[in-house]
Each structure stands twice: as structure tokens, then as C-alpha cells.
Amino acid sequence: MKNITIWEKNKSSKLKYIIAIDPAGIGQTGIIIYNFLKKKIINNITFSSNSEEEAINNMYLIFQ
Incomplete structure (x- = not known):
């Protein structure tokens, strides 16, 4: 996973x-977009769930 806290300025566009x-x-x-x-x-x-599955x-x- 890319650490976006140190993302280069020219790539953010x-x-x-x-x-x-x-x-x-x-x-x-939780999911934030x-x-x-x-x-x-x-x-x-x-959302709440009762198991990892x-x-x-x-x-x-959600992503479909």
C-alpha cells in the first residue's frame, strides 16, 4: 500500500x-470515499457485522 502522506506533489493530480x-x-x-x-x-x-466473513x-x- 502506498503511503499517501508523503505523496509527491506532481503525482497527486x-x-x-x-x-x-x-x-x-x-x-x-467503516468505508470512506x-x-x-x-x-x-x-x-x-x-455497517455492523457479526463475523469477519x-x-x-x-x-x-458496496463496491459492486
């Missing part, structure tokens, strides 16, 4: 979105 996933497994799982061009969060999704399946459903 090539980014469209940053997707951050906190796949905690059991409990709360940041529009780099507009410099704002366009989606902030949090359920959390993974929920993430697949």
Missing part, C-alpha cells in the same frame, strides 16, 4: 479518489 477501509471484522466496519479533485468526502459508510461480503456488495 493523477488521483481521483482515495478509499479508506477499516475492516475491523466483528462489530463496526474521498474525492481528491473536489477535496471532500463523498461517501462515509458504516460477513464484513467482507458487505464490502463486496
Whole structure:
């Protein structure tokens, strides 16, 4: 995974979105989608899951 905190300035113009996933497994799982061009969060999704498999399946459903 690329560490975007030290991303070179000339490469940042090539980014469209940053997707951050906190796949905690059991409990709360969060997904944030940041529009780099507009410099704002366009989606902030949090869902509950009872197992790691359920959390993974929920993430697949969101990104389809």
C-alpha cells in the first residue's frame, strides 16, 4: 500500500479518489470515499457485522 502522506506533489493530480477501509471484522466496519479533485468526502459508510466473513461480503456488495 502506498503511503499517501508523503505523496509527491506532481503525482497527486493523477488521483481521483482515495478509499479508506477499516475492516475491523466483528462489530463496526467503516468505508470512506474521498474525492481528491473536489477535496471532500463523498461517501462515509458504516455497517455492523457479526463475523469477519460477513464484513467482507458487505464490502463486496458496496463496491459492486
